Amino acid sequence: MAGNWIDRAIGYISPERGARRAAARAQIDAFESATAHYDGASRSFRMRRHYPATSANAETMFSLGRLRDISRDLRRNNAIAANAIEVIGSHVVGAGILPTVETESARVKARLQGLIRDHLETTAIDVEGRLDIYGLQRLIMDTVVESGEAIVVRITPTSRRGLPLPFQVRVYEPDYINSLINGPTGDGGFIFEGIEFDKQGRRVAYHLFTEHPGGGVTWQLPKTIRVAASEVLHVYRLDRPGQSRGVPWCAPVIMTLSDLHDFEDAELVRQKIAACFAVFLEGASPDQNLAQKNATQITRNGTLIERLEPGLIQKLPSGVKATMASPPIAQGFSDYIKSKGHRIAAGYGVPYELLSTDNSDVSFISGRLGLIQFNKNVDHWRWHMLIPHGCDGIGRWFLEAAGIEIGQDLSGKVRLRHTPPRREMIEPAKEVPAMRDAIRSGLSSLQEELRALGHDPDVILAEIAEAGKKIDRLGIGLDSDGRRPYPYKADLSGVLSDDGKKEDGGNAKPSN
Numbered sequence: 001m002a003g004n005w006i007d008r009a010i011g012y013i014s015p016e017r018g019a020r021r022a023a024a025r026a027q028i029d030a031f032e033s034a035t036a037h038y039d040g041a042s043r044s045f046r047m048r049r050h051y052p053a054t055s056a057n058a059e060t061m062f063s064l065g066r067l068r069d070i071s072r073d074l075r076r077n078n079a080i081a082a083n084a085i086e087v088i089g090s091h092v093v094g095a096g097i098l099p100t101v102e103t104e105s106a107r108v109k110a111r112l113q114g115l116i117r118d119h120l121e122t123t124a125i126d127v128e129g130r131l132d133i134y135g136l137q138r139l140i141m142d143t144v145v146e147s148g149e150a151i152v153v154r155i156t157p158t159s160r161r162g163l164p165l166p167f168q169v170r171v172y173e174p175d176y177i178n179s180l181i182n183g184p185t186g187d188g189g190f191i192f193e194g195i196e197f198d199k200q201g202r203r204v205a206y207h208l209f210t211e212h213p214g215g216g217v218t219w220q221l222p223k224t225i226r227v228a229a230s231e232v233l234h235v236y237r238l239d240r241p242g243q244s245r246g247v248p249w250c251a252p253v254i255m256t257l258s259d260l261h262d263f264e265d266a267e268l269v270r271q272k273i274a275a276c277f278a279v280f281l282e283g284a285s286p287d288q289n290l291a292q293k294n295a296t297q298i299t300r301n302g303t304l305i306e307r308l309e310p311g312l313i314q315k316l317p318s319g320v321k322a323t324m325a326s327p328p329i330a331q332g333f334s335d336y337i338k339s340k341g342h343r344i345a346a347g348y349g350v351p352y353e354l355l356s357t358d359n360s361d362v363s364f365i366s367g368r369l370g371l372i373q374f375n376k377n378v379d380h381w382r383w384h385m386l387i388p389h390g391c392d393g394i395g396r397w398f399l400e401a402a403g404i405e406i407g408q409d410l411s412g413k414v415r416l417r418h419t420p421p422r423r424e425m426i427e428p429a430k431e432v433p434a435m436r437d438a439i440r441s442g443l444s445s446l447q448e449e450l451r452a453l454g455h456d457p458d459v460i461l462a463e464i465a466e467a468g469k470k471i472d473r474l475g476i477g478l479d480s481d482g483r484r485p486y487p488y489k490a491d492l493s494g495v496l497s498d499d500g501k502k503e504d505g506g507n508a509k510p511s512n
Contacts, residue, residue: 056240057192064245068147068174071248075146078257080341081250084348084355088249089141091378094421096134097391099398100456103414108406112414115402119164120394127155127168133394139171140235140390141381149174149236149246151208152390153227154397165401169394174246175214178207178224192244195234196226203229233393237385253347260340267333349377368426375423382420391418422454 007025011018040047074081099120101112119125120133131139136152143150151172160166177194184190188199196205206229209222236246250257338358345352351370353362362370395416403410425431438444447457471478 056243057245060243060245060247061193064148064247065175065179067248067251067254070254071146071148071250074250074254074257078261080260080344080355081257083357084250084344084350085142085145087350087354088145088348088381089138091374092381092386093134093138093141096421097137097382097387098419098421098454098456099133099391099395099416100419100458101414102417105413108408108410108414111406112399112402115164115405116398120398124163124165125168125394127157127170136169136171136394137386137391141386143171143173144235144237144246144385145249147174147246148248148251149234150390151176151206152233152235152393153208154231165398165405167397167401169397172208173212175212176208178209181207181224195244196229203234205229206232206234208232233390235386235390237381249348253344256340256343256347260337260344263336263340350374371426387418392416419451419456420454423452 007018007021010021071081075085076082099116101109101116103109103112122132123129125131125133126136140150140152151174153170153172155168155170156166157163157168179193181191181194185196189197189204191197191207194207195203196207198204206227207224208227209224211222213222237249239247338352338356341356341358342352345355348355351367351374353359353367353370354374359367395418399410399414399416435444435449439446439449446461450457450460468481471481
């Protein structure tokens with residue numbers, strides 16, 4: 001019977017009282033449905049589905065592991081799910097989110113930029129020696145999309161082994177968190193799914209396996225160690241307040257991906273059947289062979305199977321009737337695929353055109369509108385997740401190690417700013433003049449527009465200054481030089497001509 005456990009218990013002990021209780025509850029439900037101010041809150045037949053009032057952590061407690069397993073299987077065997085991870089990773093990280101030093105000391109800045117090149121931008125940062133900082137950023141982002149969360153742990157090597165700085169990092173899958181550890185701690189805090197909190201709800205430690213629980217590489221039971229939260233970065237998308245663990249991004253569309261896969265399989269079988277040229281013979285005796293004798297097969301139950309061969313002309317015996325097979329034709333296949341594809345793309349937050357690589361129905365305007373919304377999603381994933389919880393954490397570890405290396409306390413004096421990769425322009429002929437007008441009118445700054453394109457303003461401005469000095473030294477006039485009016489005649493005095501003689505000098509002045 002329906003109802004809660006009390007209703008079921010009463011019905012088990014006294015069916016008569018249980019029936020009266022169920023009838024009374026039905027009347028209450030009908031009254032609530034009639035007085036509901038929102039149709040969505042009614043208890044009508046269409047809204048009979050169970051909607052549990054659970055917290056963010058209660059939702060994931062018993063389903064997170066299976067969601068991760070399904071998500072990884074989809075990435076291995078489903079092209080759409082695999083491409084979704086590639087699209088998100090390539091747009092959020094791309095070639096890499098660039099760390100740059102901000103400090104008032106030019107000497108300290110030059111020293112730290114050198115350490116960034118030597119340590120972060122080489123495989124020295126990776127404890128496994130496979131990726132540089134930009135490859136690790138992409139690995140973190142891909143793991144977050146696929147598994148819902150990524151764990152980054154600071155490793156202090158026992159010996160320098162030629163490392164520029166005495167720290168490295170390792171990226172772990174969320175399976176390394178021992179989710180079976182739960183309960184209160186002695187100081188008033190608590191542990192939830194392997195994450196330890198103090199009584200204020202702040203993270204103080206992570207309980208991690210020493211090896212992947214599904215690996216079995218060492219043929220030993222994995223051990224659990226307690227790692228301080230200051231040594232761990234936990235990167236995931238926060239969907240609800242108080243959420244402690246991340247959920248795989250494919251969760252809303254797992255059923256849709258599975259249904260689409262089954263539908264395509266069924267359609268493939270139908271196409272195979274339709275491609276077969278089949279003829280059914282009625283009234284033929286076993287010795288009446290339609291095709292050549294060497295083209296006849298006999299199944300296990302003794303049924304003759306005739307074959308047609310190219311160029312065959314065969315007279316049918318008297319009384320034999322040939323019937324051609326007509327396999328069913330499915331209608332609306334492409335429409336169904338596109339409909340499901342749009343739903344899957346919406347679940348991932350990715351434009352359908354990027355997810356499916358199908359641009360057949362895309363106009364310039366619709367494609368641009370889709371990219372505008374997608375770019376907003378990318379900005380959210382960058383600035384509210386990956387950069388503050390991943391890049392900034394590694395940058396903090398870098399400054400701590402660099403301060404020890406150069407023998408100077410850098411806290412409060414230096415910070416690392418992260419610049420995302422350059423965003424490709426859709427229509428440069430219109431976008432560049434709009435950016436130029438925004439700078440000229442004071443609505444934006446040159447530095448802000450450079451950051452929007454993924455450039456480091458300090459680097460670009462330094463290059464412009466260096467180029468300006470070189471242009472002045474060589475006496476070259478360019479229309480890109482806003483310091484002088486255009487058209488411009490350069491002062492070429494002292495500059496050799498093609499024949500090795502000096503040209504006549506003169507003051508630079510605008511041409512009439």
